[in-house]
Amino acid sequence: MSPQLHQRRYWIFDMDGTLTVSIHDFQAIKAELGLPLDQPILEALAAVPEPEASQLHQQLEAIELEIAQAATQQAGAYDLLSALKAQGHQVGVLTRNSKPNAIATLAACDLAQFFQPDFILSRHCCTPKPSPEGILKLLSAWQAQPHEAVMVGDYVFDLAAGRSAGTATVYIDPSGQFEWQAQADRQVMTLGEVVELLAAA
Numbered sequence: 001m002s003p004q005l006h007q008r009r010y011w012i013f014d015m016d017g018t019l020t021v022s023i024h025d026f027q028a029i030k031a032e033l034g035l036p037l038d039q040p041i042l043e044a045l046a047a048v049p050e051p052e053a054s055q056l057h058q059q060l061e062a063i064e065l066e067i068a069q070a071a072t073q074q075a076g077a078y079d080l081l082s083a084l085k086a087q088g089h090q091v092g093v094l095t096r097n098s099k100p101n102a103i104a105t106l107a108a109c110d111l112a113q114f115f116q117p118d119f120i121l122s123r124h125c126c127t128p129k130p131s132p133e134g135i136l137k138l139l140s141a142w143q144a145q146p147h148e149a150v151m152v153g154d155y156v157f158d159l160a161a162g163r164s165a166g167t168a169t170v171y172i173d174p175s176g177q178f179e180w181q182a183q184a185d186r187q188v189m190t191l192g193e194v195v196e197l198l199a200a201a
Contacts, residue, residue, distance in 0.1 A: 005186065006198050008168060010144045011084055012135055014153035015095040015102055018172055019191075020071045020109055022154065029063055040157075042096060042128050061098055068097075068105040074172070076192030081114040083195050090142050092119035094134040096157070099124055129157040132165035139165070152194070159183035170194060 013019050030037050033056050035044040045056055084091055093115055095102050099122035106112040106120070119138060126134040139149055151162030152170040159180055162169040171184035178187050188194055 005150060005168060005170070005194070008148055008150045009089045010139065010142055010149040011089055011091045012094050012138055012149060012151050012162075012167070013091065014129075014151075014155065014158040015093050015105060016067075016071075016097060017074075017154040018152055018158070019074055019077045019093070019111055020105060021074055023070065024067060029060070032063065033059060042123060061101065064097055064101045065104060068101045069108055071105045071108045073109045073111060074191055075174075076190045076195060077109070077111060080191045080195050081111060083198055085114060087198070090119075090144070091115060092121065092138045092142075094121050094126075094129065094138065094151075094158075094161070096123050096128045098122050129153075130160035130164070132161045135161055135165040135167060152191075156180040156183060 016022065016024055026041065027037055030041060030044070035041060041060065045053060045060070048056060081091060091114055093102060097105070099120060102120050102122050103112065103117065106115060119141065121134045121137060126137050135149070135151060139146060146166030149167040150170055151158060151165070151167045152172065153159055154172050159169045159171055160183055163183055168185045169183060170186045170188065171178060171181065172188050172191060174189050176189050181187055
């Protein structure tokens with residue numbers, strides 16, 4: 001198996017659409033906030049002057065909290081996190097969401113028990129993905145090296161962040177289309193496939 005995922009002890013997960021079933025309608029959110037439809041939300045917000053930017057951030061937080069409270073587990077998420085914990089691996093979350101909403105999401109999905117709050121990094125903790133800053137921050141906290149780590153995500157920003165940081169990348173796409181497969185070391189349609197990979201090692 002290349003890379004040797006079972007030998008990597010540090011696992012970092014995107015949250016929305018990776019640990020959870022994707023229900024975000026980003027185009028609708030952009031339209032509600034009055035942001036350009038052809039730009040990512042956080043990058044578009046960064047170009048908005050104050051005080052309008054603060055108002056839009058508050059509005060975004062409210063939208064995200066509503067989504068968080070309706071979040072459900074991605075198939076295989078509980079089993080994968082259980083397997084990693086049983087093997088003594090360290091796990092963290094790196095999300096472009098806010099930290100309060102990340103914690104609310106994980107609680108709604110019954111996944112919060114797997115993550116220490118200090119290892120849930122949001123857009124307020126570091127430069128958002130595709131920057132590798134959050135990954136490197138977690139690795140530093142764990143005293144780990146990139147070659148010991150895995151970044152798991154469903155979007156190009158997750159995979160690009162992992163590649164930039166030097167970790168292995170696992171791309172989950174339940175549709176099986178794998179639009180960004182060039183950025184991935186492994187491609188899976190469910191997190192259960194990762195459990196099977198670990199068990200087969």
